[in-house]
Amino acid sequence: MSAPPLSFPAPPPPTPEFGADALIVCESLVRIYQSGPIEVQALQGLDLIVDSGEMVAVVGASGSGKSTLLSILAGIDAPTAGRARVDKWDLLGMSRTDRVRYRRKAVGFVRQQTASNLVPYLTARQMVDLPMTAARVATGVRRERSLELLRMLGVGDCADRRPGQLSGGQQQRVAIAVALANEPRVLFADEPTGELDTATSVEVFGAMRDVNRELGVTVVVVTHDPSVSGQVERTVAIRDGRTSSEVLRRTATADNGDTHVIAEEYAVMDRAGRVQIPRDYREALALTRRVRLALEPDHVTIRPDA
Numbered sequence: 001m002s003a004p005p006l007s008f009p010a011p012p013p014p015t016p017e018f019g020a021d022a023l024i025v026c027e028s029l030v031r032i033y034q035s036g037p038i039e040v041q042a043l044q045g046l047d048l049i050v051d052s053g054e055m056v057a058v059v060g061a062s063g064s065g066k067s068t069l070l071s072i073l074a075g076i077d078a079p080t081a082g083r084a085r086v087d088k089w090d091l092l093g094m095s096r097t098d099r100v101r102y103r104r105k106a107v108g109f110v111r112q113q114t115a116s117n118l119v120p121y122l123t124a125r126q127m128v129d130l131p132m133t134a135a136r137v138a139t140g141v142r143r144e145r146s147l148e149l150l151r152m153l154g155v156g157d158c159a160d161r162r163p164g165q166l167s168g169g170q171q172q173r174v175a176i177a178v179a180l181a182n183e184p185r186v187l188f189a190d191e192p193t194g195e196l197d198t199a200t201s202v203e204v205f206g207a208m209r210d211v212n213r214e215l216g217v218t219v220v221v222v223t224h225d226p227s228v229s230g231q232v233e234r235t236v237a238i239r240d241g242r243t244s245s246e247v248l249r250r251t252a253t254a255d256n257g258d259t260h261v262i263a264e265e266y267a268v269m270d271r272a273g274r275v276q277i278p279r280d281y282r283e284a285l286a287l288t289r290r291v292r293l294a295l296e297p298d299h300v301t302i303r304p305d306a
C-alpha cells in the first residue's frame with residue numbers, strides 16, 4: 001500500500017520587492033569614500049523611492065550626501081553596498097558598457113557649474129546635437145529635436161550662440177536641453193541654480209517644471225535654495241547620509257474659492273519599520289533610550305519610559 005502523499009503548508013506569499021512599481025529605488029544604499037587612512041561614509045543606508053512622473057527636490061546640510069546620491073543615480077559613481085535601481089537598470093551590477101549606455105540614453109544630468117555643462121566652442125544647437133550623434137540618431141531627427149528642445153526651454157533664439165554669448169540662466173536652459181537630447185526618462189540636476197540670482201533661479205526651475213509636466217520626465221533636483229524647494233510637491237531631506245523627512249505640498253481650495261498651499265512634514269520609515277524621531281521632539285519629552293509604543297485604532301503613540 002502506498003503512503004498517503006505528504007502535504008505541506010502553503011508557502012507564505014512572497015514579500016513584494018521594496019518599491020517594485022517605482023521608477024527609482026534606493027534601498028540601504030551605502031557609499032564609503034576612502035581618503036588616505038580616513039573612511040568617509042557619505043551614504044549610510046539611504047532609502048528612497050521616486051515614482052515615474054514625479055518632481056522631487058532633495059535638500060540637506062552641506063556634506064549630508066546629496067551630491068553623492070545624485071552621482072550614483074546618474075551612473076557617474078558606483079555605490080559601495082545596498083540596492084539602487086532606475087527603471088530597469090541595476091546600478092550596482094552594471095557592466096562598464098551598460099553604464100555608458102545608461103548615461104547616454106536612460107538619464108540626463110545637469111551640474112551646478114554652468115560652464116562645466118557646456119562645450120565652449122560649440123553653439124547651443126551643436127551641443128544638443130552631440131549626445132544624439134553619439135547615440136547614432138538620424139541627422140534630420142537630430143536637427144528637428146535640437147530646435148524643438150531649445151524652443152521648449154525658452155532659448156530657441158540662442159540656437160546659434162556659443163556659451164560665452166549666453167547668460168547664466170540661458171546656459172543652464174541649454175544644459176537642460178542637452179541632458180534631454182536622447183529622451184531620458186529621468187533628469188537629475190545637482191544645484192542647477194546654485195550660481196544664479198534668485199529671479200533667474202526661479203525661471204530655470206520653472207523650465208524644469210515644464211519639462212516634468214509637458215514631457216513627463218521624472219526630475220530629481222538637489223538644491224540649497226528654499227524658494228526653489230518650495231515650488232515642488234515633494235521635498236526629501238537627507239541627514240547624515242540617510243533620508244530623514246519629507247515635505248509634501250498640495251493645493252487646497254477654501255470655501256470662498258481661494259487656493260493655498262498646504263505643506264505637511266512626514267518622517268520617513270525604512271523597510272524594517274525604523275523611524276527617526278526629530279531631536280526637538282525627543283528633547284521636549286525627554287525621550288531617551290527606551291520609549292513606550294502603543295497601537296491605537298488609527299495611530300501609534302510613543303511615550304517616555306515612565
Ligand SMILES: Nc1ncnc2c1ncn2[C@@H]1O[C@H](COP(=O)(O)OP(=O)(O)OP(=O)(O)O)[C@@H](O)[C@H]1O
Binds near residue numbers: 033040041060064069
Ligand atoms: N570623492 C570623495 N572622496 C572623499 N570624500 C568624499 C568624496 N566625495 C564626497 N565626500 C564626502 O562625503 C560626504 C558627502 O558629500 P556630498 O558631496 O555628497 O555632500 P552634499 O550634501 O552634496 O554637500 P554640499 O551641499 O556641500 O555639496 C562629505 O563628508 C564629503 O566630504
